[in-house]
Amino acid sequence: MCRLSDASFSKGTTVLLSGGLLCTMVAAGCADAGRVHSTMHVNPCLIPDTRYSIPLSLSAGKEHRAVMLQHLETLQVIMNALVEEDYELAQGLTEAHIGFFRRRQAMAHQEPEKFPAAYHDLALAHHEAAEELVRVIPSKDLKQILPSVNNVLKACVACHVEYRVGEG
Ligand code: HEC
Structure with a gap:
């Protein structure tokens, strides 16, 4: 033939x-696309939604969402402070908004008993990443700071691939 x-x-x-x-x-x-995909492994439009759904009451769900939206906003403001080389502000914001203290405060209104243990582990890993960022910011060295910011973002993504909030 x-x-x-x-x-x-x-x-x-x-x-x-x-x-x-x-x-x-x-x-x-x-091969190029493969490289891109290996770092962007979540495309909710292309993969079936296999995330575990956490059943929260309407008010706890709202509180959870408010905390999440604040996380994103805080990260943007932290990034802004880093861009402007205001390291003290960046450090203060990270500590106050995504450190361990914030976690205890936030969880109090979110029916913590309804979240599986693995979720709490991912949340802790995320706050640990933030605490690490707090530690490296005073170095004023972006080569150290940026990988830590990246680790915080990775911790956000790690949880988003696994969980969503449902009604319960
Ligand atoms: C331990 C788990 C966990 C971590 C860590 C986490 N999130 Fe979330 N986030 C969730 C869950 C669960 C939802 C709800 C998703 C859904 O129901 O579709 C959510 C939703 C969101 C939303 C959407 C809010 C809305 O309006 O619906 C944003 C924005 C968000 N997260 C930002 C972040 C950022 C930024 C970080 C890191 C600084 C972060 N999250 C870390 C679990 C987490």
Whole structure:
């Protein structure tokens, strides 16, 4: 089926060669996409939702959401302080808003008994990452600070892949 007559040989070879080239390019493209995917492994539109649903009352759910929205906002303000090289502000905000103290305060209104132990572990890991960030900010060295910010974000993502809030 793939045997080529003499007349069509050169044309066939050209087709084969360009086909081969195309495959290589596509493969390289896929390799690139693979690299992107390996760091962005959550696309809620493409994968079925297998997250464990935590049944919270309406008010605890609202409180949980308010804390989350504040987390995101706080991270943006922390990033802003880092961009402006206001390290003291960045440190203070991290400590006050995503450190251990904040956790005790926030959890008090969120029916902590309804969250599985593994959720609490992920939450603790997240606050630990924040405390580590608090420790490195005074170095004023972005090469140390940025990996710590990244670790905080990784801890946010680690929990989001596993859990969602449902009604209960
Ligand atoms: C221990 C688990 C956990 C950690 C850590 C965590 N989250 Fe969440 N977050 C959740 C859950 C559960 C939801 C609800 C998701 C759902 O029901 O779809 C949520 C929802 C959110 C939402 C959506 C709020 C809305 O309006 O619905 C934002 C924004 C958010 N989180 C930001 C963050 C940020 C930023 C961090 C890290 C600084 C973080 N979260 C860390 C568990 C976590």
